[in-house]
Amino acid sequence: MDEGLKSELQKQGVFTTTLEEVYNWGRKNSVWPLQFGLACCAIEMIATSMARYDLARFGAEVFRPSPRQADLMIVAGTVTKKMAPQVVRLYNQMPEPKYVIAMGACAISGGPFKQGYNVLKGIDRYIPVDVHIPGCPPRPEALLHAFMTLQQKISDQELTGVNRPRHLNAELPSEFPVPAFGEHDLEPPNNPAVWQAPALTRA
Amino acid sequence: METLEQIKSRIEAAVADVKLEIIPNDSPSAQRSLLVDREHGLAVAKFLRDDAALHLDYCSNATGVDWPAAELTEKFKVKKVVDGVEKEVEEVKKTLRPAYLEAVYHLYSMEKKHGPVIIRLRTENRADKNHLPSLTPVWRSCDLQEREIFDLFGIVFDGHPDLRRILMWDGFKDFPMRKDYVAPDDYEYEPTPHDEVLARAKAHQATEVKS
Amino acid sequence: MSAIAEMPPKKFELLPKESGDGELLEVAMGPHHPSTHGVFRMDVALDGEHVVKLKPVFGYLHRNHEKIAEGTTYLSSMPYTDRLDYFCSLTNNWAYALAVEKLAGLQVPERAEFIRAVTAELTRLQNHACLIGFLTQDMGASGTPLMYAFREREKILDLFESLTGARMMCNYMRFGGCRCDLPDGWLAQAQKVVDETPKFIDEFERLLAENEILMARTQGVGKLSGELAINAGVTGPILRAAGVNYDLRKVDKYGIYERFEFKVPLGDHGDTYDRYMIRVLEMRESVKILQQALKSIPDGPIIDPKAKLRGFRPKVGEAYGRIEAPKGELGFYLISDGGPNPYRYRVRPPSFINLTVLEDMCVGQMIADVVIILGSVDIVLGEVDR
Numbered sequence: 086m087d088e089g090l091k092s093e094l095q096k097q098g099v100f101t102t103t104l105e106e107v108y109n110w111g112r113k114n115s116v117w118p119l120q121f122g123l124a125c126c127a128i129e130m131i132a133t134s135m136a137r138y139d140l141a142r143f144g145a146e147v148f149r150p151s152p153r154q155a156d157l158m159i160v161a162g163t164v165t166k167k168m169a170p171q172v173v174r175l176y177n178q179m180p181e182p183k184y185v186i187a188m189g190a191c192a193i194s195g196g197p198f199k200q201g202y203n204v205l206k207g208i209d210r211y212i213p214v215d216v217h218i219p220g221c222p223p224r225p226e227a228l229l230h231a232f233m234t235l236q237q238k239i240s241d242q243e244l245t246g247v248n249r250p251r252h253l254n255a256e257l258p259s260e261f262p263v264p265a266f267g268e269h270d271l272e273p274p275n276n277p278a279v280w281q282a283p284a285l286t287r288a
Numbered sequence: 289m290e291t292l293e294q295i296k297s298r299i300e301a302a303v304a305d306v307k308l309e310i311i312p313n314d315s316p317s318a319q320r321s322l323l324v325d326r327e328h329g330l331a332v333a334k335f336l337r338d339d340a341a342l343h344l345d346y347c348s349n350a351t352g353v354d355w356p357a358a359e360l361t362e363k364f365k366v367k368k369v370v371d372g373v374e375k376e377v378e379e380v381k382k383t384l385r386p387a388y389l390e391a392v393y394h395l396y397s398m399e400k401k402h403g404p405v406i407i408r409l410r411t412e413n414r415a416d417k418n419h420l421p422s423l424t425p426v427w428r429s430c431d432l433q434e435r436e437i438f439d440l441f442g443i444v445f446d447g448h449p450d451l452r453r454i455l456m457w458d459g460f461k462d463f464p465m466r467k468d469y470v471a472p473d474d475y476e477y478e479p480t481p482h483d484e485v486l487a488r489a490k491a492h493q494a495t496e497v498k499s
Numbered sequence: 500m501s502a503i504a505e506m507p508p509k510k511f512e513l514l515p516k517e518s519g520d521g522e523l524l525e526v527a528m529g530p531h532h533p534s535t536h537g538v539f540r541m542d543v544a545l546d547g548e549h550v551v552k553l554k555p556v557f558g559y560l561h562r563n564h565e566k567i568a569e570g571t572t573y574l575s576s577m578p579y580t581d582r583l584d585y586f587c588s589l590t591n592n593w594a595y596a597l598a599v600e601k602l603a604g605l606q607v608p609e610r611a612e613f614i615r616a617v618t619a620e621l622t623r624l625q626n627h628a629c630l631i632g633f634l635t636q637d638m639g640a641s642g643t644p645l646m647y648a649f650r651e652r653e654k655i656l657d658l659f660e661s662l663t664g665a666r667m668m669c670n671y672m673r674f675g676g677c678r679c680d681l682p683d684g685w686l687a688q689a690q691k692v693v694d695e696t697p698k699f700i701d702e703f704e705r706l707l708a709e710n711e712i713l714m715a716r717t718q719g720v721g722k723l724s725g726e727l728a729i730n731a732g733v734t735g736p737i738l739r740a741a742g743v744n745y746d747l748r749k750v751d752k753y754g755i756y757e758r759f760e761f762k763v764p765l766g767d768h769g770d771t772y773d774r775y776m777i778r779v780l781e782m783r784e785s786v787k788i789l790q791q792a793l794k795s796i797p798d799g800p801i802i803d804p805k806a807k808l809r810g811f812r813p814k815v816g817e818a819y820g821r822i823e824a825p826k827g828e829l830g831f832y833l834i835s836d837g838g839p840n841p842y843r844y845r846v847r848p849p850s851f852i853n854l855t856v857l858e859d860m861c862v863g864q865m866i867a868d869v870v871i872i873l874g875s876v877d878i879v880l881g882e883v884d885r
């Protein structure tokens with residue numbers, strides 16, 4: 086609906102909306118995260134949900150212990166190779182629509198520990214990530230900003246058409262293969278459907 | 289507390305045919321340690337714990353160290369007569385250090401509040417003769433730490449109640465804390481690759497884009 | 500590869516199939532479990548609701564700290580130590596700096612020693628406060644005590660932030676001193692926080708002490724005897740709750756702790772309630788130390804003039820340095836081969852070794868108590884798995 090017409094109508098006391106807007110408005114203001122802390126960043130995540138930063142203002146203070154009740158997975162901390170299969174499995178167990186925030190340098194790329202033999206170099210090798218937050222650890226304000234970014238992303242989603250989100254498109258997968266423990270490394274080391282080595286750019 | 293020499297002679301009196309050696313430490317910390325032979329490791333540990341004067345009831349730290357074979361060079365000055373004139377010449381002595389794995393234990397006494405007494409045990413080599421006696425029957429605190437040494441260094445502790453991998457998963461084959469361990473080639477994108485990194489990156493990056 | 504690679508680890512079974520314990524139930528708690536304080540797993544065998552066997556499973560946060568540290572210089576391991584026990588970065592810094600100072604023979608100036616003691620005690624305060632918050636959370640007090648604790652923690656983190664520039668990962672200490680001097684007004688601000696702390700502890704205690712649920716769920720639960728604790732290398736508040744008087748601040752007298760007057764609180768039952776109470780009492784003692792230290796900080800340099808930040812190469816040798824971290828004895832063992840990197844770098848993590856006795860404390864208890872016992876051990880996975 087045309088924005089100008091809408092505000093014109095509003096002046097006359099007529100409020101209109103679209104189904105899409107109401108649907109997204111409801112979803113974006115009740116994102117329930119999974120209570121899932123991996124390492125240091127999780128402490129900042131807890132601090133965000135406490136009185137000073139008060140995540141409840143964004144409708145997201147209900148941390149669910151079970152993935153079946155959660156909409157959002159905050160990967161807060163270092164994902165080790167030993168933990169990666171469990172992270173993917175938890176993601177698979179969450180119902181659609183589901184979102185992922187990669188919090189901190191470790192979840193993005195391995196961060197300070199990226200030379201480690203047991204550290205996964207970014208959770209985006211196995212599951213799609215919606216918002217990345219840099220920082221080691223990111224401040225609570227950064228996590229709040231990520232929440233707002235995610236809310237923006239949700240409210241911008243179109244319900245029909247080719248760009249409709251994954252949970253409305255039966256053709257796109259909602260579960261991703263869980264890597265297995267190999268003799269030297271995880272097998273496979275990444276999920277090619279989600280992640281490929283980026284092209285080399287040199288100035 | 290007694291000096292390390294006194295402890296050494298007392299152990300030698302108490303444990304028959306034990307071979308001990310004091311490992312010097314020239315750094316300012318001056319924490320010298322006692323090298324104990326494999327066969328008598330357990331007996332020496334028991335003595336240290338039960339002896340009334342020492343009473344080392346607390347094993348604080350147990351860890352492994354990997355020593356691959358290496359050539360050690362030592363420089364020292366000697367006086368030599370060259371062409372009839374006495375001169376000071378620097379000579380280099382090379383010794384071959386055999387390869388072995390080592391377990392180090394830091395012992396304290398909680399009751400007497402003294403310490404540390406450091407003991408070390410060495411395996412015969414790094415490949416097949418990698419067994420050491422477990423000290424877990426003497427100090428329970430070695431339990432998890434010896435499992436960790438087994439996991440990361442590959443020292444097998446005979447007499448340990450539950451020797452399994454602890455940090456890595458069960459099917460894992462390598463011993464990552466050894467000096468010659470090669471980590472899996474986990475390609476990590478670098479925005480400005482150069483030299484070494486570039487050579488490694490080429491294996492993964494099919495396309496090269498000039499910007 | 501060599502022959503050792505052929506040796507398969509024993510396949511582990513919690514309940515061996517042939518033992519005929521068909522009645523027993525096997526439960527895996529973790530690695531994703533809301534009460535495990537991170538990614539820790541316990542394989543528990545249950546008879547009804549009672550625990551008959553419990554095996555901890557580690558390694559879900561094994562970040563290869565030691566391997567990385569052996570490939571880099573002494574100084575660049577300092578920020579990694581922050582991430583060991585991520586509640587207490589400043590005490591981790593101190594332990595590492597202490598070990599390197601022993602190895603290289605550096606003298607810490609008096610002012611730096613005072614700053615170290617002040618920051619370490621502030622760290623202890625916030626660690627114990629948070630621990631009690633998490634412990635009560637595990638008992639079902641969903642959120643309220645934790646909110647109180649985090650409110651207090653934020654005040655201390657503000658102090659850290661104005662001193663070091665970071666809330667959690669302070670990276671503040673250097674070999675032979677500290678990185679930077681106190682900013683203007685920091686002491687007054689710290690004094691204010693410290694003066695308010697007893698009020699907070701009283702409030703906390705009014706909330707919790709003699710609370711019926713807390714007493715019922717903690718008293719007599721998870722008993723640990725003093726002898727077992729010593730033999731198993733348990734350190735820190737858990738050891739003292741079992742009645743063993745061993746506090747490195749008194750025993751080793753590192754830093755300037757011998758100048759302060761404080762007591763070492765001891766428990767006499769070694770149960771979960773004692774472990775909770777020891778933390779409260781230690782917070783009060785920390786406040787005493789802080790009150791004494793803040794009044795007498797001398798002027799002077801904050802780093803040993805002999806200390807070299809660049810080109811630091813200690814002599815060949817080894818050193819083991821340890822301090823009383825909030826969770827127990829935190830030690831660093833370093834071997835130098837004369838190069839810029841340590842040849843061997845080892846962390847002696849208190850909460851890892853404290854878990855040796857987890858099974859002994861849990862067997863015979865109810866499954867719901869396992870959560871509380873684990874909470875009272877005070878683990879941080881960054882340190883357990885490194």
Ligand code: SF4
Nearest residue numbers: 125162189190191221
């Ligand atoms: S990004 Fe930094 S703070 Fe976060 S988990 Fe990694 S090391 Fe810890």
